[in-house]
Amino acid sequence: MSTNDITAKDVTEEILHKDNFSRWLGIKVLEAAEGYSKIQLEVRDEMLNGLGIVHGGIPFALADSAFAFACNSRNNFSVAWDTSITFMKASKLWDILTAEAKELHNGKSTGLYIVTVTNQRNEQVALFKGTCFRMAKTVV
Numbered sequence: 001m002s003t004n005d006i007t008a009k010d011v012t013e014e015i016l017h018k019d020n021f022s023r024w025l026g027i028k029v030l031e032a033a034e035g036y037s038k039i040q041l042e043v044r045d046e047m048l049n050g051l052g053i054v055h056g057g058i059p060f061a062l063a064d065s066a067f068a069f070a071c072n073s074r075n076n077f078s079v080a081w082d083t084s085i086t087f088m089k090a091s092k093l094w095d096i097l098t099a100e101a102k103e104l105h106n107g108k109s110t111g112l113y114i115v116t117v118t119n120q121r122n123e124q125v126a127l128f129k130g131t132c133f134r135m136a137k138t139v140v
Contacts (some may be wrong), residue, residue: 028041036103039066041096071132088126
């Protein structure tokens with residue numbers, strides 16, 4: 001397969017195949033396209049904190065994975081340069097969390113993405129913003 005034939009789905013599958021942590025989270029890829037990804041997980045008992053709600057690292061990690069899939073979608077090796085998250089609603093055991101990453105800027109050396117995390121009731125759980133740095137090499 002030539003570099004021109006590599007699709008966002010190919011890149012996403014390659015990253016997920018090598019990403020033990022995202023696989024441990026139980027991430028399912030719902031959609032992958034250039035500058036875009038939509039992924040999902042189900043909250044398990046070991047993802048809860050001492051207060052009985054989802055540990056903040058879980059929606060952050062889900063959003064970060066969606067961000068990674070979206071910013072690498074053109075097969076241009078990209079890494080997180082700056083990220084932030086705002087939590088709006090607590091998640092609970094067995095909630096289904098969906099992260100949707102959308103590209104705001106696709107530059108030669110940087111990209112800017114917004115990731116919305118929602119639950120199964122379509123309530124917004126978190127808002128993540130990520131800037132990536134392009135490494136001038138390919139993923140696949």
